[in-house]
Amino acid sequence: MSASTKPSNEPLKYHYMKLYSKILFLTITQLAAIFLFGVYQIQSLYLTQKTAFDQKNLIQSDMIQKRFEEKLEALQKTAQILTNSQEVITGIISNDTDMLYNWSKLFLSSSIDKIHFIDLDGTIINRGESEFRFADDVSKRFYVQQALQNDTFLGIDLVDGEECLVYAKRVKQYGQKPIGIISVALIIDDALLASMVQGTMMNIAYHSEHQTLATTKDQGLINAASLHVMLQAGSIKEASFNIGLTSEEELSALKEARTNFFIGIGFALIILVLALHFILLKHLREYKALAQVLIDFYEDRLDIKEVMSTIKQTTKERTTPEVKKIAEALFNMSQKVADTQNALELLSSTDQLTNLSNRRKLEEYLEQKLKESDRGGFFCVVMIDIDRFKTINDTYGHEIGDHVLIHIAHLMRESIRTSDLLGRWGGEEFLLILPQTNLEGALIMAEQIRAKVYHFTFEHYPQRVTMSLGVAQFHKDDTPNSILRRADNALYRAKNDGRNRVEYED
Amino acid sequence: MEETGLNMKIKQFLSIVFLLCLSLFANEKQKLILAVNPYKTTPELQVLHAELIDYLEKALKREIVFVVSKDYNNLITLIEQGSVDIASISPKLFATLRLKDPTIPYLASIKFADAQGNVRSSYRSLIVTLSDSSIRTFADLKGKSFGFTDVDSTSGYLYPRFMMRQNGIDPAKELGKIYMLKKHPKVIQALLEKSIDVGALYDGIYRGLSNAEQKKIRILATSEEIPHDVMIASKQMDEALVTKIRALLLAFHSTPSSSSSIAGFEEKSLFLYDRLRDLE
Known part of the structure; x- marks a missing residue:
């Protein structure tokens, strides 16, 4: 008897722990599956959005690239038209500043800030943008020297002290005899940068040894990429255009939502597990108490009456409905057992014939x-x-x-x-x-x-x-x-x- | 505008036909023919001469037919043929005519009112530089950049070059860069911008400047008088009539209100016209 009595308490504890672990494990597994599914969903949403966002950026980058190329083309076209004009050629030959002015002022626009006619000595004959200012020497300028040597120059250089996109072209009489240069320039300024990124989410920054311009005050562009510019090496060192985003506002909202979701789900998971833990403990403790009563009964520490009174006590206490039901069932069962026991006892001590004690x-x-x-x-x-x-x-x-x-x-x-x-x-x-x-x-x-x-x-x-x-x-x-x-x-x-x-x- | 142009052509055509008729009936001397160069549109020229024609018609008691010649050469031909009685021609043309025939009858030089309301029969060419410039003499012009107006301009191109040659400077070789600025006021602007060292222009522009602007500009040289247009008569015209018309012209004064018309007449030395032949 004593051999079976001792370990009897341990299997209960063992089963109790096992049940606890099982329920906890199953619940956590399910919660984790839901959590992982949620994470997967939001992550794929985020990735879809990010792809769309990147795609949009790519399109906008292309657009800016194209705008930049259009600016360069406008410079070249204008120079081409002017070099094809016989009047312009005559004007250059005869230093007719008035005629050259009348021609050049027609072509000044938002895409063309400066039109200069320069003779072979590198002296300006006329400035379209400044009627009375001419006759100064620009022969030392890089773009002038390049145009004189190589026929054309397309790049960035200082024109009248301002950094410009310059196209300079040598003008030839009868297509052969060089007579001068036409330079067409667009000032690199905030207005230019603004016009390039107008209507896009992008920002552009220009950096050179002389200045740094940007369409945004915030330094640092996100995902910055260099504008692919087909320009000749100019005299301006380290001149470069960079385009990119200053903020990923659209994306960061999504990122934030993702983080919030993760934190929320994580919190919910922890709270659920804790709640589960305590609920399980409470329920199992009640079950354990009931089980202990039964153990005490069959190990003769309690007789059936005591079992009944203990269970009765349990049903009166504030317990969960399930435990209460089980306790009630146990109580009824104990009642029956007690009745049977009484009957048997009576039977064993009674004389069948006389109904007197035996x-x-x-x-x-x-x-x-x-x-x-x-x-x-x-x-x-x-x-x-x-x-x-x-x-x-x-x-x-x-x-x-x-x-x-x-x-x-x-x-x-x-x-x-x-x-x-x-x-x-x-x-x-x-x-x-x-x-x-x-x-x-x-x-x-x-x-x-x-x-x-x-x-x-x-x-x-x-x-x-x-x-x-x-x-x-x-x-x-x-x-x-x-x-x-x-x-x-x-x-x-x-x-x-x-x-x-x-x-x-x- | 088209209508005006057409009208003008018809008028010219009719005038020529009429002149031909006149030559057929030479004895018919009731009308006088006044011809002018086509240096402005016909309506503008009509307005310019209206007061004068009215004055002459009343004084001579003869009708005056106003004719605008087809071109400069056409006018010379008409004068030589005696098809027109009196004509108003440019000083340079007069100089050219006198080269062919020095006896061509000179009536009087025309006086115009300038922008300031001054009535002048002549103007001058100025060579100007900035007041603080180091250029003082013609010799200083060597290698200096120069702003002219137009190759056909007497005061803005021909006379200043003549003055330079007279003072021992060859404008074609010894000057620095030469710029053609077309408009006379532009010479002043370019000078003030220091785009050019020296420039040449019509003196009326200088007089029109404010005092402050004038102070910034220094006149390096002033040309001789350059007379305005002249009135000449046909050689076929009766000498007494020539004298009479000359007297009438010299006595003519426009009413002060009409600034866009011929202001009056003045007799000038014929040397001033002959001089123009030397300019180029």
């Missing part, structure tokens, strides 16, 4: 009374035997014999007190135990019984039935045998002295 019960009770005598209890026993009962059986049959037994038992039971115990000792012999009763009381009681039976008329037995009774009083150091022997001796004397009488042995 010999086992009588012996138990006698034993108990002897124990109680240690604490000052006293009692008497009465051994009762029906006189000539064999003759009844033999003459009238067992059925009538049983009838007599049943009625005598009934008669005797009517005579005794509730604290007294009357039982069938065997055959036609009965034993009566009278607690807290002295010899005198016992003799009165025995006599009452004898008289009652003597005067009773049986339904199916026509003759008078008598009984002999032997009374014994408890003595110190009595054993069940010693006191019963004395009662038996008294009974024997009653039989010998004529039956139907009460005798006692002191």
Whole structure:
């Protein structure tokens, strides 16, 4: 018994932990799956948006690139038109500033800021943008030298102290004889940069050794890319155009949403797991308490009554409905078990025929009374035997014999007190135990019984039935045998002295 | 505008037909023919001469037919043929005519009112530089950049070059860069912008400048008088009539209100015209 008792608590704890882990694991797995799915969804949304965003940027970059190329083309076209004009050629040859001015001012526009006619010495004959300013020497300028040497120059250079996109072309009379240069220029300024990125989300920055211009005040472009410019190397060092975004506002909103989602889901996950943990603990603790009651029961630490009262207590406490239901079921079951136990007990201590206590019960009770005598209890026993009962059986049959037994038992039971115990000792012999009763009381009681039976008329037995009774009083150091022997001796004397009488042995 | 042009052509055609008729009936001297160069549109020229014609018609008691010649050469031909009686021609043309025939009758030089309301029969060419310029003499012009107006301009091109040659400078070789600025006021602007070192222009432009502007400009040289247009008569015309018409012209004064007309007449030395032949 003890070998099976000890480890019994551990499997419970083990199962309890296992259940806890299982539920927690399953729930976390499901939550994690949902979380991962959410992450996957938002991430793919983000990627889709980012692709669209990048695509838009690419298109806008191309657009800016194209605008830039258009600016260069406008410069070249204008120079081409002017070099093809005979009047311009005549004007250059004859230093006719007025005629050249009239021509050049027609071509000045938002895409062309400066038109200069320069003679072969590098002296300006006319400026379209400044009617009266001419005759100054620009022969040292890089773009002038390049145009004189290589026929054309397309690049960035200082024109009248301003950094410009310049196209310079050598003018030839009759397509052969060089007579001068036309330079067409566009100032690189904020207005130019603004016009290039107009209507786009992009920003452009120009950087050279002399200046840094940008369409945005914030430094630093995101995803900056160099504008692909087909320009000759000019005299301006490190001149470059960069385009890019100053902010990924559109994207950052999405990024923020993504982060918020992740944090939110993460928080929810943690809170859910914690909540689950505590709910599980609470439920399992209640289950465990119930289980413990049952364990205590089968390990005999509690009897069924205590089990019932504990469970009853549990149902009264503030518990979860499920546990309450289980407790109620257990309570009902315990009730049944208790009832069955009572019935069995009754059955095992009762004589089937007379419904009186059987010999086992009588012996138990006698034993108990002897124990109680240690604490000052006293009692008497009465051994009762029906006189000539064999003759009844033999003459009238067992059925009538049983009838007599049943009625005598009934008669005797009517005579005794509730604290007294009357039982069938065997055959036609009965034993009566009278607690807290002295010899005198016992003799009165025995006599009452004898008289009652003597005067009773049986339904199916026509003759008078008598009984002999032997009374014994408890003595110190009595054993069940010693006191019963004395009662038996008294009974024997009653039989010998004529039956139907009460005798006692002191 | 087209209509005006057409009208003008018809008028010219009719005039020529009429002149031919006149030559057939030479004895018929009732009308005088006044011809002018086509240096402006016909309506403008009519307005310019209206007061004068009215004055002459009243004084001579003869009708005056106003004719605008087809071109410069056409006018010379008409004068030589005697098809026109009196004509107004440019000083340079007069100089050319006198080269062919020095006896061509000179009536008077025309006086115009300038922008300031001054009535002048002549103008001058100026060679100008900035007041603070180091250029003081003609010799200083060597290698200096020069702003002319137009190759056909007397005051803006021909006379200044003549003055330079007279003072020992060859404008074709010894000057620095030469720029053609067409408009006379542009010479002043270019000078103030220091685009050119020296420039040449008509003196009326200089006089029209504000005092402050004038102070910034220094006149390096002033040409002789350059007379305005002249009135000449046909050689066929009666000498007495020539004298009479000359007297009438010299006595003519326009009403001050009409600024866009001939202001009056003045007699000038014929040398001033002959001089123009030397310019180029």
